Amino acid sequence: MSPIGYLTRRESISSCHRLHSPHLSDEENKNIYGKCNNYWGHGHNYIVEVTVRGPINYKTGMVMNISELKEYMHKVLMEKLDHKNLDKDVPYFKNVVSTTENLSVYIFNELKQLMPDPSLLYEVKIYETDKNIVIYRGEDS
Numbered sequence: 001m002s003p004i005g006y007l008t009r010r011e012s013i014s015s016c017h018r019l020h021s022p023h024l025s026d027e028e029n030k031n032i033y034g035k036c037n038n039y040w041g042h043g044h045n046y047i048v049e050v051t052v053r054g055p056i057n058y059k060t061g062m063v064m065n066i067s068e069l070k071e072y073m074h075k076v077l078m079e080k081l082d083h084k085n086l087d088k089d090v091p092y093f094k095n096v097v098s099t100t101e102n103l104s105v106y107i108f109n110e111l112k113q114l115m116p117d118p119s120l121l122y123e124v125k126i127y128e129t130d131k132n133i134v135i136y137r138g139e140d141s
Contacts, residue, residue, distance in 0.1 A: 002055035005063040006122065009050055009070060013077050016043035017086040017098040041085065046103075046126055048077055050111060053122035064120055076110040100128040104136035112138070 018041035019033035029037045036042060050073055054063045084090060086098040092106050104124045112118040125135045 002058060004053065005056040006051055006053050007063045007066065007069070008052075009066060009073060011048050011050075011073050011077050013046050013048060013082040014043060015046065015081050015084050015086050016041045017093070018042070019097060019099060020087075021097045022095055041087070044128055046100075046128060048073075048107065049123075049125040049127075050107075050121070051123040051125070052120040054117075054120045064117075072111055072114045075114060076107055080110070081107075100126050100132065100134040101136070104134045108136050108138055 018038065019036040020029050021032075024032065050069065052064045052069060056063055080090060081103075086093050086103070090098075090106070093102070096102050096106075104126050107126075108121065108124045111124070112121055115121060121138065123135060123137045125133065127133050
């Protein structure tokens with residue numbers, strides 16, 4: 001039996017968005033999202049932490065090579081999300097509200113597609129602000 005380890009890497013991205021649901025009226029959007037429904041949108045400096053979980057390989061001493069995790073995160077975070085308008089530049093958000101909750105699901109699923117062993121992906125944690133944090137672990141209801 002191998003001990004189970006958790007490896008987390010942190011990255012920062014800057015993105016803008018507008019909280020607006022195509023499934024709600026303009027009035028409902030305004031009431032639910034308040035100032036975050038501003039027509040011109042607003043931006044965040046998100047901090048994204050990605051955690052992998054798995055057995056610590058007795059030969060390498062690693063759960064996963066961190067340079068590989070860094071590469072996968074770069075492809076998803078820096079190439080697809082950094083300095084982008086989530087609603088206009090990321091097709092996933094065309095009909096999905098660009099909340100931080102949905103952003104965490106998007107990042108998780110994109111990383112899973114890139115990783116040779118997607119079962120290692122444990123958690124995506126996003127710090128939207130110092131006080132607002134979202135975690136997604138691939139669970140569905």
